[in-house]
Amino acid sequence: MLYQRYIEIGRVCYIRLGDHAGKTCVVVDMVDQKHLLVDGPETGVPRCVLRLNQVAITDLKITIPRGCKTKKVRVELTKANIPAKFAKTSLAKKAAAKVAKANLGDFERFQVRVAKTLRNRKIRTTVRKMKKSS
Amino acid sequence: KAVVSTQSTGKLRGSIVPGSVVILLAGVHRGKRVVVLKQLPSGLLLVSGPYKINGVPLRRVDQAYVIATSTVVDLPALPEIGDAIFKRKGKPTKNEKEMFIDNTTEEPKISAEKIALQKEVDALVVPAVKKVAMLQSYLKSKFTLSKGVYPHDLKF
Numbered sequence: 370m371l372y373q374r375y376i377e378i379g380r381v382c383y384i385r386l387g388d389h390a391g392k393t394c395v396v397v398d399m400v401d402q403k404h405l406l407v408d409g410p411e412t413g414v415p416r417c418v419l420r421l422n423q424v425a426i427t428d429l430k431i432t433i434p435r436g437c438k439t440k441k442v443r444v445e446l447t448k449a450n451i452p453a454k455f456a457k458t459s460l461a462k463k464a465a466a467k468v469a470k471a472n473l474g475d476f477e478r479f480q481v482r483v484a485k486t487l488r489n490r491k492i493r494t495t496v497r498k499m500k501k502s503s
Numbered sequence: 504k505a506v507v508s509t510q511s512t513g514k515l516r517g518s519i520v521p522g523s524v525v526i527l528l529a530g531v532h533r534g535k536r537v538v539v540l541k542q543l544p545s546g547l548l549l550v551s552g553p554y555k556i557n558g559v560p561l562r563r564v565d566q567a568y569v570i571a572t573s574t575v576v577d578l579p580a581l582p583e584i585g586d587a588i589f590k591r592k593g594k595p596t597k598n599e600k601e602m603f604i605d606n607t608t609e610e611p612k613i614s615a616e617k618i619a620l621q622k623e624v625d626a627l628v629v630p631a632v633k634k635v636a637m638l639q640s641y642l643k644s645k646f647t648l649s650k651g652v653y654p655h656d657l658k659f
Contacts, residue, residue: 372636454655471656471658472658473658473659474572474573474574474603474626474658474659475524475526475536475573475574475646476572476573476574476637476638476641478640478657479637479640479641480637483637483640
């Protein structure tokens with residue numbers, strides 16, 4: 370199989386671009402080849418139409434009927450425990466790390482720089498030692 | 504109720520409190536990270552390197568020429584310092600008779616009073632700085648811009 374994840378009713382998607390960037394939502398209906406009707410009651414995404422390229426597909430999926438109401442979407446999301454499951458995915462972790470990096474203060478940035486230098490120094494000396502001994 | 508008129512010190516930015524670490528943007532010490540001791544009655548910030556750590560002495564700095572960081576040092580009670588010690592001493596005017604007589608004594612560049620005060624303040628501030636891990640080396644380092652670093656995007 371070429372693709373593992375499909376855009377389908379109930380697919381949980383991560384919004385990459387636009388007003389609601391960084392949030393997850395659920396596909397509720399397809400409008401046309403390039404647009405989705407999307408809803409994210411748990412994450413603050415109102416029911417709206419998004420372009421396919423604004424969205425990244427995740428592994429998670431819930432079972433909802435096509436075009437169902439927001440209330441039902443919310444119920445199914447909490448039943449499947451999607452918010453917790455999404456937080457465990459690497460996509461969520463990477464997004465969180467990016468946000469954390471942007472929120473670093475001046476002192477924290479200095480500490481990160483120092484930690485990086487020490488780590489790289491250790492790696493280089495170990496590699497040099499290994500090269501010497503081999 | 505008696506109305507007492509007090510001369511108000513200029514408004515201090517909410518992000519600057521006594522003990523704040525601040526980045527100097529202008530002057531000889533530009534780029535250096537420095538500890539704010541207090542706001543003087545003149546409205547200027549009283550700042551100290553501490554001198555032992557990065558060579559910035561007790562100095563007055565306008566808050567407009569400073570980036571406030573979110574780091575705050577827990578400062579102990581410091582001696583009273585006002586604008587008076589920073590007042591510049593005028594050159595003594597010579598009268599006609601003494602115009603060609605050079606009787607100026609070599610005055611030291613920094614008064615002994617200032618040096619003593621610096622030592623006294625540093626003795627209180629440096630231990631407070633050393634309590635926080637890596638803070639001393641942070642104050643030693645300078646703030647620099649490099650490729651891809653835009654101050655309007657940074658959080659301080």
